[in-house]
Amino acid sequence: MARKIMELRDADPKGLIRESYRIEGITVEECRSIFLDWALSIAAQTDPQEAMRALIAAYGAEPAHPMTGVLTEGLTKPAGGGGRRGGRAGRVSG
Incomplete structure (x- = not known):
């Protein structure tokens, strides 16, 4: 079965990534902040890895x-996991 190529409107629904490329002198810290906003704005059914590939392309x-x-x-680092756990889960192992 042929894989459907992701549309840019699905990969970047608010145009956040597109606009970041238009900001002259943008810093990596600002890009990370925009990336977080982007990650929170994509639809639940959108594969973030596929979306990132489409945006890079x-x-x-x-x-x-x-x-x-x-x-x-974002493509090379695993998502989630390994982070700090708060509350009881952080104090109790297993």
Whole structure:
């Protein structure tokens, strides 16, 4: 079965990533903040990995741009897990 190519409107519904590439002098910290907003805004049924690949394909022609680095990092680092656990779960093992 052929895989459907993700539409940019599904990969970036609010245009946050597109706009980040238009901001002159944007920093990596600002890109990370925008990336977090983007991650919270995509639909639940959207595969974030596939969306990041589509965004890099569309906007990542400028490899030195900090958002390209943030998106690439998002593809290479595992999501979630390994973080601090609060409350009882953080105090009790197993």
